[in-house]
Amino acid sequence: MNTNQTVRDGYVGGVFSSVAAYSSAGSMPDCTRIVPVVLAGGSGTRLWPMSREHYPKQLIGVVGTDSLLQATVRRMSGFPAAWQVASDPIVVCGEEHRFTIAEQLRERGIGARIVVEPARRETAPALTLGATLAQADGGDAILVVMPSDHAIADVSALHGALDLAARHAQRGAIVTLGVPPRSPETGFGYIRVGAALGDGAHRIDGFVEKPAPEIAAQYVANGAYWWNSGIFVMRASVWLDALKSLQPDMHEACVAAFANGGSDGAVFRPCPHAFGRSPSDSIDYAVMERLTGANGVPEGVVVPLDAGWSDLGSWDAVWAAMDKDESGNVARGRVVFEGAVASYAHSEGRLVACVGTSNLVVVETADAVLVADRSKVQDVKGLVARIKAEHAPEADAHRKVRRPWGYYDSIDHGERFQVKRIVVSPGARLSLQLHHHRAEHWVVVRGTALVTRGDESFLLSENESTFIPLGIRHRLENPGKVPLEIIEVQSGAYLGEDDIVRFDDTYGRCS
Structure with a gap:
């Protein structure tokens, strides 16, 4: 070559x-x-x-x-x-x-x-x-x-x-x-x-x-x-x-x-x-x-x-690199300090309130919260190793997972079900795929979906839904100019992300 x-x-x-x-x-x-x-x-x-x-x-x-x-x-x-x-x-x-x-x-x-x-x-x-x-x-x-x-x-x-x-x-x-x-x-x-x-x-x-x-x-x-x-x-x-x-x-x-x-x-x-x-x-x-x-x-x-x-190698380094209030605190997102000193707090969604804290780090995300003494933040690496050893998903991935076509957010899950909010970018489409262990219900809440299910293809608008049986080839596409949002309810004996057999994929991820 x-x-x-x-x-x-x-x-x-x-x-x-x-x-x-x-x-x-x-x-x-x-x-x-x-x-x-x-x-x-x-x-x-x-x-x-x-x-x-x-x-x-x-x-x-x-x-x-x-x-x-x-x-x-x-x-x-x-x-x-x-x-x-x-x-x-x-x-x-x-x-x-x-x-x-x-x-x-x-x-x-x-x-x-x-x-x-x-x-x-x-x-x-x-x-x-x-x-x-x-x-x-x-x-x-x-x-x-x-x-x-x-x-x-x-x-x-x-x-x-x-x-x-x-x-x-x-x-x-x-x-x-x-x-x-x-x-x-x-x-x-x-x-x-x-x-x-x-x-x-x-x-x-x-x-x-x-x-x-x-x-x-x-x-x-x-x-x-x-x-x-x-x-x-x-x-x-x-x-x-x-x-x-x-x-x-x-x-x-x-x-x-x-x-x-x-x-x-x-x-x-x-x-x-x-x-x-x-x-x-x-x-x-x-x-x-x-x-x-x-x-x-x-x-x-x-x-x-x-x-x-x-090098932003720790939360203490992040605190040191940012502008602080008169008490030496750094706030990002929905944060309230009351009598706090030299503390760092970051909220991805929920309100974080720090009262009387000193030299503390608090980081809130959708699926995990870190509370640490600023002098001990180098130990976070060891903490993550322990979480990974327990095979907890929080070590590797966020609840919101990016994909080349958009992202999904795992809203809820139980022993035999999982609920996701799926957002597909305009003009993007998921792979043509099937699952051996789960079926899926899709409800469109925004935009228009082009659905392939077996040998048929059809459009779904807002407030319309469809069912994807276990073992059936299917694909979800966004033919519109605004993001497509659907609520997906999965049910089955196994709901892992590795239960995907891809037959065709725009992004080169075929099985």
Whole structure:
């Protein structure tokens, strides 16, 4: 398979731009062309119950109206004019999140190229897929590699740091942004800052793991240790050459996965078999900690970032990143404080009232409520592990579950029944499917439904209903211009989501 042709065929129309349209390679010098690469494959649990494996924190609006992913992609807007920033960034993500990511970008009018990882292999293979795509037109762009789930308060300061980083990347260095520490944090890795390069940047002298509290305090007092932001800048060819030298097995697997991949509608899918051969490793471990600047290995450079950066790795970090009232409280949603101090409360629906609380976190969702001391929020990860071990659904999914055609909300359930509110976007349709263990009753409460049931098709309007017997092929579609809402009552011996046999599906999910 010709790699260039595969990519060009894979991204056309809608929110996704073609490489041919994107590149205009002859008119955009490689030395000033910047391609943002957003790594969106995480499934963090420290912000449970809002963040869950099937809908992680990068997809939710933790600190604003934009999701963290949307805010990350929009962050490159207004970059210094000396650089030619691609209008369609590369987003690398997993299969389970690609539809939501595409929809969120479409909502903000953002073009993007999405690469779907066949399996989780950490950030180094993900970046390698992005770098290979960026080079697919024969160019050698500078990559600005960003996690999709961080917050930046001062975007202009970020642009200044990235501008300096890109200049060092031009000459062949691999650059990371380091955050001068404000406090002795134990949840971050640190970069040991080396010799100054005369423009604010420094050589990297080493990396250190998340330290104990007393060691972290020493780092802050020393001044030569900066937090590792996880933001990197390098030329695509420099990354690929460094990986080939330092991690040849990973390089071979990722390049083969790309070369033997193909398009699937609006996304590019690397070859699963080839990608499965790749070792799993982070950018830091695989490459950054091995940079020497000698024997063909690039130099490692760190540029200071003083822009209100936060990795939002806990509810305490979310509290710290947000504006507070005169008592140090943060409220989101329907929240009332009475005599509360330094507390964070988030409501997704119900009224949350905090009376006399101090240093408390309260997060309410439709199916779970978290109450935690702010000093103990790092323990939420262990809590989620316990919930998962008990096979409770709240560990992985929300009550409201997004699908490529819309969403459903599980309103009620019992031993042999389940009630869902199903919302289908205009023009969308569910798969043609059947169930072996349940029957379904549908009542239209808004819009118009086109129903396929066995060999017949018919329309249902508001206040009309139908019955789908067990074992009958069926499909629900929205032929209208407003969202279709139905109430579905399921009944049967087994009501799990895996009791679906798909025969035809617009979104490539056939059984």
